[in-house]
Structures are given as structure tokens and as C-alpha cells.
Amino acid sequence: MKLKWAIIGALITVIALLTGCEPLTVLDPKGPQAQTQADVIWISIAIMAFIVITVFVMLVYLLIKYRGSKQPDSYEPPHIEGNKVVEAIVVGIPVIIVAVLSVISVKSTYEVEAKPEGYGDKEPLVVYASSSDWKWHFSYPEQDIETVNYLYIPTDRPLEFKLYSYGPITSFWIPQLGGQKYAMSDMITTLHLGADAPGEFMGRNANFSGEGFAENTFNVKAMPQEEFDEWVKEVKQTAEPLTEQKFDELLEPGHLGQLTFTGTHLDFMPPPEGHHGGHGADDKKNSHSSHESTSSEHAEHEEEGAEHEAHNE
Amino acid sequence: MEFFERFAVPHPSPAIYASMVAIALTSIAIVAGLTYFKKWGYLWREWLTTVDHKKIGIMYMISALLMLFRGGADVLMMRAQTAVPENTLLDAQHYNEIFTTHGVVMIIFMAMAFIIALMNFVIPLQIGARDVAFPRLNALSFWLYFMGAMLLNISFVIGGSPSSGWTSYFPLAGNELSQSVGTNYYMLSLQISGLGTLITGINFIVTILKMRAPGMTLMKMPMFSWAGLITNVIIVFAFPVLTVALAMGTMDRLFATNFFTTTNGGMDMLWANLFWVWGHPEVYILILPAFGIYSEIIPTFSRRNLYGYNTMVISMVVISLLSFLVWVHHFFTMGQGALVNSIFSITTMAIAVPTGIKIFNWLFTMWKGKIQFTVPMLYSLGFIPIFTIGGVTGVMLGMASADYQYHNTMFLVAHFHLVIIPGVVFAMLAGLTYWWPKMFGFMLNERIGKWAFWFIAGGTCLAFFPMFISGLDGQARRMYTYSEATGFGIWNMLSFIGAIGLAIGFILIVYNIYYSTRYASRDIGDDPWDARSLEWATHNPVPEYNFAITPQVNSRQAFWDAKKNGHKLFKGGYKEIHMPNNSGVPFIMAVFFFIFGFGFVFSMWITVIASLIGIIACLIHRSFEKDHGYHISAEELEKSEVELRGAK
Ligand code: HEM
Numbered sequence: 001m002k003l004k005w006a007i008i009g010a011l012i013t014v015i016a017l018l019t020g021c022e023p024l025t026v027l028d029p030k031g032p033q034a035q036t037q038a039d040v041i042w043i044s045i046a047i048m049a050f051i052v053i054t055v056f057v058m059l060v061y062l063l064i065k066y067r068g069s070k071q072p073d074s075y076e077p078p079h080i081e082g083n084k085v086v087e088a089i090v091v092g093i094p095v096i097i098v099a100v101l102s103v104i105s106v107k108s109t110y111e112v113e114a115k116p117e118g119y120g121d122k123e124p125l126v127v128y129a130s131s132s133d134w135k136w137h138f139s140y141p142e143q144d145i146e147t148v149n150y151l152y153i154p155t156d157r158p159l160e161f162k163l164y165s166y167g168p169i170t171s172f173w174i175p176q177l178g179g180q181k182y183a184m185s186d187m188i189t190t191l192h193l194g195a196d197a198p199g200e201f202m203g204r205n206a207n208f209s210g211e212g213f214a215e216n217t218f219n220v221k222a223m224p225q226e227e228f229d230e231w232v233k234e235v236k237q238t239a240e241p242l243t244e245q246k247f248d249e250l251l252e253p254g255h256l257g258q259l260t261f262t263g264t265h266l267d268f269m270p271p272p273e274g275h276h277g278g279h280g281a282d283d284k285k286n287s288h289s290s291h292e293s294t295s296s297e298h299a300e301h302e303e304e305g306a307e308h309e310a311h312n313e
Numbered sequence: 314m315e316f317f318e319r320f321a322v323p324h325p326s327p328a329i330y331a332s333m334v335a336i337a338l339t340s341i342a343i344v345a346g347l348t349y350f351k352k353w354g355y356l357w358r359e360w361l362t363t364v365d366h367k368k369i370g371i372m373y374m375i376s377a378l379l380m381l382f383r384g385g386a387d388v389l390m391m392r393a394q395t396a397v398p399e400n401t402l403l404d405a406q407h408y409n410e411i412f413t414t415h416g417v418v419m420i421i422f423m424a425m426a427f428i429i430a431l432m433n434f435v436i437p438l439q440i441g442a443r444d445v446a447f448p449r450l451n452a453l454s455f456w457l458y459f460m461g462a463m464l465l466n467i468s469f470v471i472g473g474s475p476s477s478g479w480t481s482y483f484p485l486a487g488n489e490l491s492q493s494v495g496t497n498y499y500m501l502s503l504q505i506s507g508l509g510t511l512i513t514g515i516n517f518i519v520t521i522l523k524m525r526a527p528g529m530t531l532m533k534m535p536m537f538s539w540a541g542l543i544t545n546v547i548i549v550f551a552f553p554v555l556t557v558a559l560a561m562g563t564m565d566r567l568f569a570t571n572f573f574t575t576t577n578g579g580m581d582m583l584w585a586n587l588f589w590v591w592g593h594p595e596v597y598i599l600i601l602p603a604f605g606i607y608s609e610i611i612p613t614f615s616r617r618n619l620y621g622y623n624t625m626v627i628s629m630v631v632i633s634l635l636s637f638l639v640w641v642h643h644f645f646t647m648g649q650g651a652l653v654n655s656i657f658s659i660t661t662m663a664i665a666v667p668t669g670i671k672i673f674n675w676l677f678t679m680w681k682g683k684i685q686f687t688v689p690m691l692y693s694l695g696f697i698p699i700f701t702i703g704g705v706t707g708v709m710l711g712m713a714s715a716d717y718q719y720h721n722t723m724f725l726v727a728h729f730h731l732v733i734i735p736g737v738v739f740a741m742l743a744g745l746t747y748w749w750p751k752m753f754g755f756m757l758n759e760r761i762g763k764w765a766f767w768f769i770a771g772g773t774c775l776a777f778f779p780m781f782i783s784g785l786d787g788q789a790r791r792m793y794t795y796s797e798a799t800g801f802g803i804w805n806m807l808s809f810i811g812a813i814g815l816a817i818g819f820i821l822i823v824y825n826i827y828y829s830t831r832y833a834s835r836d837i838g839d840d841p842w843d844a845r846s847l848e849w850a851t852h853n854p855v856p857e858y859n860f861a862i863t864p865q866v867n868s869r870q871a872f873w874d875a876k877k878n879g880h881k882l883f884k885g886g887y888k889e890i891h892m893p894n895n896s897g898v899p900f901i902m903a904v905f906f907f908i909f910g911f912g913f914v915f916s917m918w919i920t921v922i923a924s925l926i927g928i929i930a931c932l933i934h935r936s937f938e939k940d941h942g943y944h945i946s947a948e949e950l951e952k953s954e955v956e957l958r959g960a961k
Pocket residue numbers: 480596597599600642643644661662664665668704705707708710711712716719720721725728729732733736737
């Protein structure tokens with residue numbers, strides 16, 4: 001019995017803490033995608049709490065009511081095979097719960113996989129985010145600049161991250177803006193995010209990638225569009241250009257601070273476009289050439305999804 | 314010089330040197346002890362060459378307990394390292410090696426071994442059989458498992474441990490990014506023990522389908538045997554996938570084949586898919602036997618029959634099918650698009666339905682019962698709330714959109730430990746305590762057992778509940794350190810305290826075994842728990858032939874009805890029994906496999922070829938062998954039965 005109270009106590013503490021003054025990062029969303037996810041998490045916590053409490057109450061009740069020490073020695077428990085009604089309830093209610101959760105899950109999954117809502121039909125800002133041991137490189141093709149280990153983004157505008165990796169599988173994650181997605185070396189994945197208000201957020205690689213994994217983080221700063229444009233202008237005036245040689249140096253395993261360049265590495269080292277495209281031209285020849293896509297970014301993104309579907313079967 | 318470079322540990326530390334010394338001293342002590350007490354012959358005759366399913370079960374169990382302590386020592390180091398921010402107890406590489414071996418040891422060499430231990434010991438008895446279908450293969454299974462486990466366990470003193478996680482994702486696990494031989498060890502030790510598991514799977518399916526006592530139809534089979542049947546079917550379907558994945562991974566590492574590398578068209582996500590096509594069913598391979606154990610223990614100590622037998626069976630069948638249809642939930646974040654994720658999200662959550670049915674059936678089994686709080690029952694009762702929390706958080710993880718936030722965080726770590734620990738570990742400890750008198754002829758001390766239970770149950774809650782919070786606060790899993798500013802410190806400190814609680818609980822269990830071996834009464838009868846299934850119908854401990862007379866079964870609870878309703882279990886007189894002979898071949902063959910694996914790890918091809926020849930020689934030897942076993946005559950049988958009854 002002690003255990004049950006301990007668990008109930010713990011649960012109450014957890015809920016109190018979750019709703020308490022210091023919101024937990026994931027439950028303190030700063031953009032539409034993260035907001036959707038936080039809502040889903042709260043709904044599921046509520047429904048799951050209902051199930052957990054039902055089980056707890058039944059367990060405690062049964063243990064108190066039917067404990068052997070309180071019953072006469074002569075009591076012989078009956079033989080009960082089962083009961084159609086009870087079993088129908090026991091199957092029916094979970095089926096209903098799972099059905100409800102499925103609807104929520106499917107709807108929200110489509111939502112977070114699409115361009116974030118609420119920003120009108122603004123063009124998304126495309127950022128190529130690539131990881132190398134143990135850094136993040138952010139290329140802004142539109143602005144023609146590149147940063148390392150930090151990310152400036154405009155608020156109130158859809159963001160479209162193109163993720164890939166120069167090493168192990170990593171996972172790009174800014175918890176307050178939305179959930180993570182893998183960056184892999186042989187393909188590009190797309191992550192849609194958005195930031196509602198200016199602020200600074202933590203970003204990191206969430207997928208274990210070896211020795212420097214724990215420190216594989218980056219800083220994110222959201223600011224109004226004008227301020228962002230201002231920053232771009234400043235970078236263009238002050239930063240060094242990114243050369244191929246310099247980029248090769250950056251790819252060496254190790255940690256770096258924050259760096260800023262004009263130009264991007266996309267020009268001389270194209271990302272693995274298409275599916276399993278490989279990094280360079282050499283690799284491309286050997287890979288499934290049918291997977292390559294030369295159409296626009298969006299078409300390619302859709303094709304990626306289809307491809308993955310195919311290889312999961 | 315070359316020699317030392319090759320076998321040297323790439324990242325040595327005082328802890329590793331200390332372990333080397335400890336291993337050497339223990340080995341010397343064991344050899345010296347065996348020689349001094351003249352036990353070599355005994356060891357060889359009674360254990361190394363045995364084909365008796367009960368002894369094999371006990372050897373599995375001892376190995377599993379040893380591995381539990383190996384994996385447990387890793388836990389303490391990991392939790393100590395992360396207990397406070399910016400700790401420097403371990404460096405990154407050492408931490409990575411530890412959590413990798415922890416995962417492998419716990420899932421493959423502890424949990425798997427434990428379930429196979431109990432299946433080995435219990436299932437033949439429970440279905441009224443003399444042994445498993447292929448006793449020699451059974452011995453081979455055990456020795457392959459054991460040699461696989463040993464191969465992984467020497468990795469940290471010879472050549473270095475694997476360090477890319479128990480999931481060993483490529484390309485991180487490829488040659489370029491994991492240069493030490495650690496991952497070779499991973500591939501080969503899993504391959505060798507996996508082979509053993511696959512053989513076990515086939516062996517037990519045949520045993521359960523073909524060797525049940527007369528009258529025991531499938532729908533009269535005890536629930537643990539049912540769970541065993543379904544588990545072994547999953548094993549037979551899932552393990553070949555692992556075999557193939559490991560073979561491809563090994564070739565990538567040793568022959569540069571580029572299946573999973575990033576150049577030349579290799580697909581890193583292919584590994585992830587293959588791994589989880591095996592990996593998700595694997596978690597059900599672990600949990601179903603546990604469900605079976607609880608379905609034996611809860612009725613026994615509620616003094617009532619199991620509620621909803623039919624739905625229990627159906628739900629297990631449904632779980633086994635669904636378990637193959639959900640693997641993508643382990644990488645919702647791989648960018649396969651909303652449609653695929655939605656489908657797998659629904660199949661994943663669907664598993665909660667049959668699982669929920671089982672929980673409610675156990676609850677209804679207690680309804681109108683007469684509950685006794687013995688140690689096995691305490692574990693079963695503790696299992697229900699903790700596992701429910703683990704299960705519902707699984708459903709939360711199954712919602713793809715939300716999983717993008719939980720994936721790779723401590724939230725996931727909390728989920729799977731809160732299903733695996735009450736699921737597997739509690740079940741094994743419950744089963745161990747429950748069947749202990751059958752194995753050894755005396756009971757474990759209840760008082761010490763209860764203390765251990767409370768430490769373990771409390772420790773589990775304290776160790777894992779805080780991780781839900783730190784996960785939602787953004788703590789990724791597998792981080793060897795974090796900064797003060799993150800605020801994770803407090804949660805990790807609580808976890809560390811919980812881990813210590815768990816450790817105390819396990820030490821109490823060992824103490825209990827020692828204490829009870831010395832002081833417990835040997836006069837406990839054949840059925841000390843007043844139980845319900847056939848294994849309790851024979852002697853304590855069980856004679857080598859299990860049942861002197863094959864039992865006749867008429868009902869689901871054959872033994873209970875024999876006791877209460879006067880059904881007759883044993884009809885007719887003693888007849889001659891045929892028994893298999895002991896054999897050293899399984900052990901010798903497994904030693905060759907060990908050498909094979911070791912040679913492969915270090916690309917020593919001459920060693921590999923020599924050991925392969927040894928393996929083939931064992932097979933050839935077996936095919937020419939004319940060994941028909943031996944017979945126990947009716948007179949001998951009668952004599953030993955009279956003696957056994959006299960001993961009571
Ligand atoms: C109600 C049933 C369950 C559901 C819905 C469920 C769901 C999930 C999901 C969605 C994940 C992946 C999470 C992620 O990586 O982000 C996961 C991981 C995991 N689950 Fe479960 N689960 C259930 C039961 C179990 C059981 C019974 C076990 C073990 C006996 C188990 C063991 C694991 C393990 C070991 C992992 C993590 C593997 C890793 O990444 O290292 N789960 N579960």
C-alpha cells in the first residue's frame with residue numbers, strides 16, 4: 001500500500017511541477033509548431049492520467065477489500081471464467097481512447113510536417129543546416145551568408161530547414177520552436193519551424209554522435225524581420241568569405257565557437273540533393289540515380305517522403 | 314610490439330586496469346579452488362556436459378544474475394557521472410562505452426537470459442514433459458549464449474568496448490567513426506548468442522507443440538507456457554533479421570562492403586530499419602514471458618483461477634502480430650513524411666489495447682480472491698502501477714507529432730525503463746522466488762525478500778520518474794555531462810539516489826540467497842505455495858526424469874483440480890524411462906565459436922579458419938555418433954521415488 005501512495009504522491013508532485021512557475025522547455029513553446037506539440041502533450045497527459053488513476057483506484061480497492069488476512073479461514077474464492085460485458089468494456093474503452101488519440105496524432109502530425117500556420121502566405125526563409133563532428137553549419141542561400149554554431153532567424157515568418165550531415169546521423173532540435181528531425185549524410189530532410197516572438201533559444205543535436213555529442217549545441221536568436229535584415233547587411237560588410245579550404249578545415253572533428261562568413265558552402269560542396277544522393281558528384285554516380293531529383297525544393301521534399309514510404313515496406 | 318598495440322585498450326583508465334587485475338585474480342581463484350577441492354570432474358560431469366533442461370535453466374539464471382551485476386555496475390558509474398553538472402568522474406569516451414555495454418548486457422545477456430532461464434526450467438515441467446524436444450541443442454544454445462556474453466565482456470580489457478550505443482547506428486558505428494574493435498565485438502557477440510537464441514526458439518516451439526502431457530490441449534495449457542510458445546514464435550521470426558543486419562554490419566566493418574556507410578550508395582537508415590524490425594519485437598520477446606509469469610503468480614496468491622483465460626491468449630497473439638508492425642516509431646524523426654508516421658503511430662497505440670486488457674484481467678483475478686502478500690506477489694502487484702505508467706507514456710511517445718519532442722530525450726529513457734524493469738526484472742525476481750523451491754528444495758527468506766522488494770520498487774520510481782521532467786525540459790539522452798545553467802542537476806541527483814536504492818535491493822537479494830542457503834528449512838514438501846499447475850506435482854527439487862509417471866491432464870488447472878476435486882494425475886505403474894546422455898560436444902563447439910568470434914574481431918584469419926574447422930568437426934562427429942541415451946528401469950524408478958518420498 002505504501003508504494004501506491006508514494007506513486008500517487010509522486011504523480012501529484014510531477015503535475016504540480018509541470019504546471020508550476022518555471023515552465024519546462026518543451027511545454028514553453030515559442031512558435032506554432034511547438035505550440036501544437038505542447039497541446040498534444042497536454043491532452044495526452046490528461047487522458048493518460050485518467051487511465052493511470054483508474055488502474056490505481058481499482059488496484060488499491062481490490063487489495064484492501066480482498067486481502068487474505070481480513071477474510072475468514074474458511075473462505076474459498078469462487079471460480080470465475082470471465083464475463084462478456086466486463087470484457088466488452090475493457091476492450092471498448094481503450095479502443096475509443098486509442099481512436100481519439102489517433103485522430104489527434106494524425107492531425108497534428110500533418111500540421112507539424114507542413115508550413116506553419118498563422119504567418120499568411122509569407123515565403124519561408126530557407127536555411128540549410130548541416131552537422132559535422134560536433135558543430136552545426138547554417139547556410140542562408142537567399143542571403144548568401146553562413147554561420148557556425150549559431151542561428152539568427154526572423155520572427156513571424158515560416159522557416160524551412162534543410163537538414164543533412166557530414167558524419168553520423170544527428171538530430172536537429174530547437175525544443176521551444178518544435179520537435180526534432182534527423183540530419184543524414186545521404187539525403188536532405190526538411191523541418192518546418194516558426195518563431196512567434198523575439199527571444200533566445202537552445203538548439204542542439206539530440207542524436208548520439210560520439211565523443212563530442214554532449215557539447216554539440218547551438219544558440220538560436222529570433223528577432224523581427226528588420227533587425228534580421230540589418231544583421232545580414234552587417235555580416236555582408238564585416239565577415240570573411242567562406243572558401244573551400246576554410247570549409248574543409250571547419251569539417252575536421254572538434255568543437256568551435258561561433259563563426260560568421262559571407263557566401264555559403266552550398267556552391268562548392270552541394271548538399272546531398274535527392275534521395276541517397278551522396279555528397280559529391282562521384283558518390284552520385286554510384287547511388288540510385290533514379291532517386292535524384294532536379295526539380296524545385298518543394299517537389300523534392302514530397303518525393304523524399306514517398307521514397308521513404310517505399311523503403312519502409 | 315605489434316601484438317600489444319593490437320590488443321591494447323584504446324582508452325585505458327585506472328578503472329580498467331583495476332578490472333583487469335580483478336578478472337585475473339578471480340580467474341586464478343576459480344581455477345585454484347576447483348583444483349583444490351577436486352571439483353573439475355564434478356563441474357564437467359554435472360554442468361558443462363549436462364543436457365538436462367533444469368540444469369541448463371539454472372546455468373542461464375546464474376549467468377543472467379552475473380550479467381545483471383555487470384550491467385548494474387555500469388549504471389552506478391553512469392548515474393554517478395551525471396549526478397551533478399559538469400562532473401569529471403568519467404570522460405566522454407568512457408561514458409559512451411559504459412552506456413553502450415550497459416544496454417547490450419542488460420537486454421541481450423541479462424533479460425534474454427533470464428527469460429530463457431525460466432522457460433527452460435519451467436515449461437517442460439509445466440506441460441508434463443521429460444525434457445525439451447532437442448536436449449543437446451538446448452545445451453548448445455546455452456553455451457553459444459554464454460560464449461557470446463563472454464566475448465562482449467572481455468572487450469573492455471582486450472581491444473576496447475563498443476561505444477556507439479546499444480542501437481549501434483551507422484555510420485557512427487562504421488570504421489571511420491568507430492575505429493577501435495569495439496563494434497566488431499558487438500557484432501560478433503550478438504551474432505553468436507543470437508544463434509543460440511534462434512535455436513532455443515525452434516526447440517521450444519517443437520517442445521510445446523509436441524510434448525505436452527496427454528489431455529493438455531493448447532487451450533488447457535498454463536499461461537506461462539502459452540507465453541513461452543508465442544515468445545518463441547516471435548524469436549523465430551525476428552532473430553533472422555538481426556542475423557542478417559549483423560552480418561551486413563560485420564562485412565561493412567571488416568570487408569568494406571558499404572551497406573550502411575555513407576559513400577558508394579550505402580544507406581545508414583537501412584541499418585536503423587533492420588535493427589528495429591528486430592528490436593521492437595525483441596521488447597515483446599522480453600515482456601511476454603513476464604506476462605506469463607504474472608499470470609501464474611497472481612492466481613496462485615489470489616487463490617483464484619486466472620480471469621479471462623481466453624482473452625489473455627488472444628491478446629498475446631494480437632500483441633505478437635502488432636509487434637512486427639510498429640518499428641518505425643523508433644525513428645519518426647527520420648523524415649519519412651506525415652502519412653507513414655501516421656500509420657505507424659496508429660499501429661503503435663493499438664498495442665496498448667491488448668496490453669490494457671491483460672492489466673484489467675490481472676486486476677479482475679484478484680476480485681473475490683483471498684490475496685496473500687508473498688514476495689512473488691509483491692513484485693506482481695508492484696508491476697501493475699509502475700508498468701501502467703511506463704505503458705501510457707509509451708502511448709504518448711506513439712503520437713508522432715509529440716514524439717518529435719520526446720525522441721532521444723530522457724523522457725524516452727524513463728518510458729522504456731518503466732516498462733522493462735517492472736516488466737522483465739520484477740517478473741524475473743518474482744519467478745525466481747516463486748520457482749526457487751522447485752530448483753533447490755528450499756524457500757528464500759520472505760522477510761529479506763520483502764526488504765529487497767521495497768528497495769527495488771522505490772529505487773525504480775525514484776530513478777526514473779525524474780527523467781520525465783528532465784526530458785520535457787530538454788535533456789537529451791546519452792549526454793555525459795551538462796551545464797549548471799540547464800537546471801537538470803536536481804533531477805539527475807534524484808535519479809542517482811534511486812539507482813543506489815536499486816543497488817541495495819539487489820545486494821539484499823544476493824544476501825537472501827546466501828542466508829537462505831544456510832538457514833532455510835529443507836522440509837517444505839513438494840507444493841509449498843499451494844499452487845495450481847503441473848510443475849508442483851513433482852518432487853522438490855525435481856528428479857532428473859521430472860515425472861516418474863507421465864501426468865494425465867483434464868483441466869486448465871490440472872494440479873489444483875487434482876488437489877481439490879480429486880482428479881487423478883498419475884495413472885498406471887512405473888515404466889522404463891529413456892534419457893539422453895550427457896555430451897561435451899555443445900560446450901566444445903561453443904568454445905570454438907568463441908575463438909571464431911575473437912579471431913573475427915581482430916581479423917586473425919588463421920584463427921578463424923582453424924576454429925571453423927573445429928566447429929565443422931564437431932558437427933561431423935555428431936552425425937556419426939551412435940548415442941541412444943540410456944534407460945532408467947521401472948525398478949530403479951520405484952526405488953528412487955520411494956527414497957524421494959521418504960526424504961520429505
Ligand atoms: C503500451 C505499449 C508500448 C508503447 C505504445 C510503446 C511505445 C514506444 C515508442 C513510441 C518508442 C520510441 C520512442 C522514441 O524513440 O522516441 C518506444 C521505445 C522503447 N520501448 Fe516502448 N512501448 C510500449 C511498450 C514497451 C514494452 C513492453 C517494452 C519492453 C519490455 C518497451 C521497450 C522500449 C524500449 C527499450 C525503447 C527504446 C529503445 C531505444 O531507443 O533505445 N516498450 N516505445
